[in-house]
Amino acid sequence: MKFFRRQPRADQRHLASPEGPFWAAYSRLVDEGLIDDRASRGLPESALEEIATDQGVRLDPEYADFLRCMGAGSGNTLASQVVFYPAILGIRESAVSLCNEVGISCDLAGAIFVASHQGYIYFYVDTRQEGTVWCLTEDSPAPVRVADSFSDFFYDYVKSA
Template sequence: MPEPMPELVERLISGGLATRETVVGCTPDEVAEIRSGHGVERLPEQYEEFLLLMGRGAGELLRGTDFFYPGIRGLADDGRELLEENDAAHLLPPGAIVIGMHQGYELYWLAPSGELSWYVEAETEVSRTWPSLAEFLAAQIEAQQRLK
């Protein structure tokens, strides 16, 4: 079972990757803006929880990646464009929510099943998947702690 988002925040802080001041959540209005940008009434529960807890920033977590507000505004269109340009639009399942992009050539999305997919430009398949957003974030925290 994936770790709850508040526990991931505590791991960031205890691991020295963030402080309480650098973990900043989105406001409900900002979450509504993201929802609207995707044209949906509801975001996946884990993603909404992520946005409310750390959607504006989480210390060093995913630094350099558009994974936080306001950088994530417009990602739905940007992500579809990247996939279309690479003849990979078929990889994005109906109802998926684009949640991150790294320097215009890497894309992250959540499928309706909750699975998180990572795509790299010029590929014909998804590069990697995680069972959930929380498991992806836990893996990112572990990787960044090893680098530290």
């Protein structure tokens, strides 16, 4: 059963670029019945600014489109994960604490933390490495690259949830 539309809803057209990589991933997930477009709630620019300030880094464009399209939630999609606003606030601080506690050596200066699972797995976009996505876990000696872009990560993350 399909829940989504291929084109953005009228109230979302100004939020995410229908031609952008995020929108392509979002449309595929809607077509596959994994996201209910009717339940997706985007964020205003003021919330994006708050997230950027909290992270201390300029937002990756694909991640910003995600926030504009469904950053406030999307029904049951990823409901048990820390990916939506306001839960995403403070995620950077938690990830840095994990690194310090378990001795993970990494440079997070350009990192935008985009997801967390139960406080011991963190995913971030590295803005200094063309938007690649990395994973930190408490049992890894270093971050592991998991995707070439936020959109690729998002598609796989929703499919695996």
